[in-house]
Structures are given as structure tokens and as C-alpha cells.
Amino acid sequence: MELTDALTDAPMGVLTGARWRTATRSSNNGGDCVEVADNLPGRVLVRDSKDRDGGTLSFAPAAWRAFVGQAQAVPQL
Template sequence: MVLSTAVWLKSSLSSGNGGQCVEVAVNLPGVVAVRDSKDPDGPKLLFAPAEWNAFVGGVKSGVFDH
């Protein structure tokens, strides 16, 4: 998969001081890409949209809270 057309988005809650953040690209057909904002040329994780939506839903509902 070529990620050269990915439009990377970072949370508006992220600080501008280079903190630990992930960036997500949702503009790619059939895939959601995730990368480390501190290493934009490093590895990327790819998820099916349904997988990503399930993960985000779990985060929002507190499934991963300790």
C-alpha cells in the first residue's frame, strides 16, 4: 500500500510541544493508517475501517480504562 496520499491528523487535544501522540489517516480507501507523530517516517499500523471504529468505540466507552 502506498501511503504517499495519506492526510495525517493529530488530536486537537495534543499539545504543540512535541508530546507523545499518534496520527491517523482516514482518507485512504479501505484502510485506516496510524503512525507515531515523533517518527513520521517510521512504521505505520494499518487497520480495516471496522477494526478502527471498534477500537475508537471501545476507547470512548471506557473499555480500556484501568
């Protein structure tokens, strides 16, 4: 799968080297789960575990850490 930057349409590289893992807060009940690949240099990839061939989001590592930090700060319902 070839990823291109949505703003510049520049290629961002092939994702075949991505090692995907299920998010630690995901459950096995077929619910809303994401998979994360953080082994590629300079980016963290996120995709829907129910649609692995669908879209993939790419974040700078610092932006991903900020997002996760904010998500962890929100009280659980």
C-alpha cells in the same frame, strides 16, 4: 513509502496519498501523540507523530471504529 502486509508480505500500496491529521485528544506538550489518515479506501493508517518515518499501522475501518469506540468508553483518569 511502500506498505506490506506483515503476514503475507504482499504490497498494500503506496502511502503518498495519505492525508494525516493529529488525533483530537493529542496535546501540544510533546507528549504521546498519534496521527491518523482515514482517506485511503479500505484502511485507516496510524503513526507516531514524533517518528513520522517510523512504522505505520494499518487497520480495517470497522476495526478502527471498534477500537476508538472502546477507547472512548474508558473513563478518563
